[in-house]
Amino acid sequence: xxxxxxxxxxxxxxxxxxxxxxxxxxxxxxxxxxxxxxxxxxxxxxxxxxxxxxxxxxxxxxxxxxxxxxxxxxxxxxxxxxxxxxxxxxxxxxxxxxxxxxxxxxxxxxxxxxxxxxxxxxxxxxxxxxxxxxxxxxxxxxxxxxxxxxxxxxxxxxxxxxxxxxxxxxxxxxxxxxxxxxxxxxxxxxxxxxxxxxxxxxxxxxxxxxxxxxxxxxxxxxxxxxxxxxxxxxxxxxxxxxxxxxxxxxxxxxxxxxxxxxxxxxxxxxxxxxxxxxxxxxxx
Numbered sequence: 563x564x565x566x567x568x569x570x571x572x573x574x575x576x577x578x579x580x581x582x583x584x585x586x587x588x589x590x591x592x593x594x595x596x597x598x599x600x601x602x603x604x605x606x607x608x609x610x611x612x613x614x615x616x617x618x619x620x621x622x623x624x625x626x627x628x629x630x631x632x633x634x635x636x637x638x639x640x641x642x643x644x645x646x647x648x649x650x651x652x653x654x655x656x657x658x659x660x661x662x663x664x665x666x667x668x669x670x671x672x673x674x675x676x677x678x679x680x681x682x683x684x685x686x687x688x689x690x691x692x693x694x695x696x697x698x699x700x701x702x703x704x705x706x707x708x709x710x711x712x713x714x715x716x717x718x719x720x721x722x723x724x725x726x727x728x729x730x731x732x733x734x735x736x737x738x739x740x741x742x743x744x745x746x747x748x749x750x751x752x753x754x755x756x757x758x759x760x761x762x763x764x765x766x767x768x769x770x771x772x773x774x775x776x777x778x779x780x781x782x783x784x785x786x787x788x789x790x791x792x793x794x795x796x797x798x799x800x801x802x803x804x805x806x807x808x809x810x811x812x813x814x815x816x817x818x819x820x821x822x823x824x825x826x827x828x829x830x831x832x833x834x835x836x837x838x839x840x841x842x843x844x845x846x
Contacts, residue, residue: 591616594623595658596630600650601712608653621669624657628676631655632683651712691741698842699740705838706735714739720835731764731809731824733835735842745800745839749788749811751822761814762789766802770812787813794843803836 596613613630617623634652656665694702702708706718720732730750736743747764762773773789793799803809809824809832824832 591618592623592659594627596627597656597658598631598634598652599654599656601653602650609650620659620664620667623659624664624667624669624672625675625679627655627657629679632679636683691743692843693741694737694842699737702735702737702838702842706835720831731811731828731832733803733832733839735835735839742839742842744792744794745836745843746790747793747803748790750786751788751811751820752786760816763812764799765808765810765812766806767808769802771796771799771802800836800840804833804840806833 593614593616596615598611598613600609600611601607602609615623615626617626631652638651656663657667658664702718705721707721709717709719711717716737717734718737719734731747733745733747735745749764760775762775762778764771764773773791778787778789806829809829811820811822811824813820813822
C-alpha cells in the first residue's frame with residue numbers, strides 16, 4: 563500500500579502540473595492581423611496595409627489596433643500640414659483573429675479605452691488650438707484661396723494669382739475640424755541650377771531667422787526650389803513679418819549659394835496674411 567506521504571507527493575505534483583498548464587494557456591499569446599484602409603489623394607482610390615501582432619486576448623488586441631490606427635492618423639495629419647498634392651488618409655481599420663473579423667468587438671471599457679488613447683495622442687501631437695466660429699471660417703473663405711484636402715482638413719492659401727509663375731514667399735493657414743491648426747511659410751523659386759541648400763535663412767529688416775533643413779523641398783519637373791516651414795508658435799518670427807519693410811531669402815547650397823529679395827507686392831500680401839492669422843489666434 564502507498565504511504566500517506568507518497569499520496570501527498572503525487573497529489574501535489576498533479577496539482578502543480580494542472581496549475582502550470584492553466585498558467586501556460588493564460589499567458590499564451592494569439593496572433594492577430596491589423597488591416598488599415600487608406601485613401602490616396604491623387605486618385606481617391608483605396609489601398610490596404612496589414613500588420614500582424616501578438617497579444618493575450620481580443621480586448622487587448624482591439625486596444626492595440628485602435629492605437630495603431632490613431633498613430634497612422636496623426637502621421638497623416640502631420641503630412642497634410644505641408645502644402646502638397648499627394649498624401650494618404652487612413653479611413654478605417656479591421657481586426658482579424660484566425661480569419662474571423664472581430665473589428666466590432668464590444669467590451670465594457672471600450673469607450674473609456676478609446677477616449678484614453680485619444681487623449682494620449684492629443685497630448686503627444688497636439689497643442690492648445692483655437693476653435694473658429696462660423697463667421698471666422700466665412701471670413702477666411704472670403705479672403706483666401708480655398709483648398710480642401712479632405713472632409714476635415716482645409717487650407718486657406720494667400721490669394722495671389724501669380725504664385726506659381728515667379729519667385730514667391732507666401733503664407734497659408736491650416737484649419738482641421740474647424741480648429742486653427744497652423745500657419746506655414748512657403749518659399750518657391752524658379753531655378754536654372756539647383757542650389758541643393760543645406761542652410762537657409764529669412765532676412766527680415768536686419769534680423770535673420772533660420773529655416774529647419776528638414777523643410778527644404780524642390781521639384782525637378784517644375785525647376786523649383788524652396789522650403790515649407792511651420793512658424794505657428796514662433797511669435798518673434800511672425801511679429802517680424804508683420805512689421806517687415808525688407809525680406810530676403812538666403813540659401814547656402816552644395817551646388818551654389820542664392821540670395822533672393824522678395825518683392826514689395828509679396829511682402830504686403832504676406833503681412834496681411836500674418837496679421838489675420840494673429841487676429842484669429844489671439845481672439846480667444
